[in-house]
Amino acid sequence: MKTMQRLFGALALCAAAAVASAADRLPVVASFSILGDLVAQVGGERVSVTTLVGPDQDAHVFQPRPSDARTVAGARLLVVNGLGFEGWLDRLAASSGFRGTQVVLSQGIKPRRMAHDHDDHAAHDHDHDHGGIDPHAWQDPRNVVLYVNNLVRALSQADPAGAAVYRRNGDHYVAQLLELDRWAAAQFAKVPQPRRKVITSHDAFGYLAQRYDIRFLAPQGVSTEAEPSARDVAALIRQIKAERISAVFVENMSNPRTLQLLGSEAGVKPGPRLYADALSVRSGPAGSYLEMMRYNVRTIVAALAKP
Template sequence: MDIYRNFKKTFCETWYHKLCLATVISVILVLASAGCVSLEGRTAQPTGNKVKALATLSVLADMVREVGKERVEVGSLVPVGRDTHTFQPTPRDSLKIREADVIFFNGMGLEVPLEGVIKGAMRKGVPIVVLSDGALPQEGNTGTDTEDNPHLWLDVRYAIHYVERIRDALATVDPKGAAEYEANARTYIGELRELDRYIERAISSIPPSRRKLVTFHDAFPYFAERYGLEIVGLVLKSPGREPSAREVAELAETIKSEGVSTVYTEPQFNAQILELIARDAGIRVSTLYSDALDENVPTYLVMMKYNVEKILEGLK
């Protein structure tokens, strides 16, 4: 007690030291508000009032936003307009990852190149929710050869599965918000069911012999299967690998023999090759969105409607 009393006497009982102490506290507060000093610990506690969610793709982030609404702050790791399959995170992204209270993956191999960085930077105990888990039957064959393709969300029925998993994950991370997440998901799933019916009707209005798609990368097999289209050609056989001269020639031949009238690029790729093929064949070039949203197509719902319009315009 004596030591404390002496300290109190010598340090606090003059106006000069009071001023000093006030100055030190002000400096700390200014530095903290400027982000120079972190007052947050390095623990797995949520970092603010809102739940911070991070999704790998902008398309998935939009779904999380629809379910989380104002209780959740959502970011995406792959920036809008970038190719998901070849994206490399930077040290800046590590900060985003470290702040997240819950992380959403698509799964089916899509995040393999990102997994090391994410697991290295995330806080201990933060859940990674794989949205495609449980979407496809674990046993037996679905009758397609698309099991290894990660682009499930382009079939709206799988998007509904994603939304259900997002709802359940947010309710686990933030149980107080469970009723809100449930209500938001119900509304959103209603809109998605309507979207699914709309796409079905729209595509069935195209004559069957014209329902042929040539796309840039292999993102549309689930979409094609669900809505009755056939993928007849692709520019990129595998992500990040340019097609050989022989593959380009084969694709040009397929486009001619199948009587394709429009080919589809995607905004995140340089489409020069496909544009050249189309020019030679005298056919149209149009655009479809798959993995990445942008300012023209800011949500999943808008993206899907945009794609359907472009398919009707190009194939009908």
């Protein structure tokens, strides 16, 4: 009997310790799923992270709910991308009464400006949605190294007792990012440069294109909020046919209708979905940032290799 009482007592203490540990974690809110994964990787067991825009959801058209305001109000850190990506966030933070620290992970990155080439329908008037700046900087793993360093600094300031843990986790993750970059460069190097032409539903891959010397064309611009014009779609159809572009993709958070039209009119079947602004669910092919990037690279390279 005493043995059982001691056992139950030990279990109760363990349960109480677990509750206390969870309660002691630093409350962090991330604007969308990719940043939520970065916080989890660097913060580990010392943070409790909540993501506002979840897997397979579109941050461009996100409409915050009252529950999101309550979530933000309870955070010590609010982790955002910046570069104009979360146009709804300032209003949400103000309405919630948020009194914590907002952390802009893209701080220090040299932003990619959208081109104004009227002969190239990958860059049309939708770039004004972000002030002419491409906000999708995470598509270059080297930029994410800076994201991680900014995150390590912010977490360490908010939780000095965990600074060594955050730095260790950050260093480990940076090593994985640099390995990812080397691997991706080697994969794209297998494809002759003239064949590196890809059609995607919106222009979210500019940093990837810049890093690995690929040409991406998108009828929808950098935002998913507006539909492409019939003129843009017709021009892309002509371009697909003229340049024999075989790599045509839609993203996981986009409406596939435009790409399906492009494919049917140009005689090209759209490939598997890519992941641009949102991860998949955890059990999917892009449940983390590293998995997302490797999946996208493999999928794009396979399409480019087709005759």
